[in-house]
Amino acid sequence: MGEMAPLMTESADRRVKLDREMVPGMAQARPLDHLWSYAAHGIAEYWVVDLPNRLLHIHRDAKPGGYAQVVAQAWGETVYPLCAPDIAIRPSDRLKRVIK
Secondary structure (H helix, E strand, O other): OOOOOOEEEEEEOOOOOOEEEEOOOOOOEEOOOHHHHHHHOOOOEEEEEEOOOOEEEEEEEEEOOEEEEEEEEEOOOOEOOOOOOOOOEOHHHHHOOOOO
16 A cells, blocks of 8 residues: 555535544544544544634544544644644635635
8 A cells, every 4th residue: 555645634614513422542522434534544634624613623643443632723823734843834824815
């Protein structure tokens, strides 16, 4: 199998629905089922841009059953991708032309 992507991003233009059922051994509410697949296949970091709520959901620490670390941060906050920790990204700066 080839090398996996270190970061996967997705945008949601509708309300992000989270399944609040806790996954055994995981410190997260689990979103969509494909998230488990991303983690199981070695995608180290997965971001969901939540357009309606102006949040960035950051999933890190991939495990076979999902991601062990999940945080939601406001658009105005700066995030540093694990694959490029010297690059600062502020979603509000990147999306100001998309969302008014």
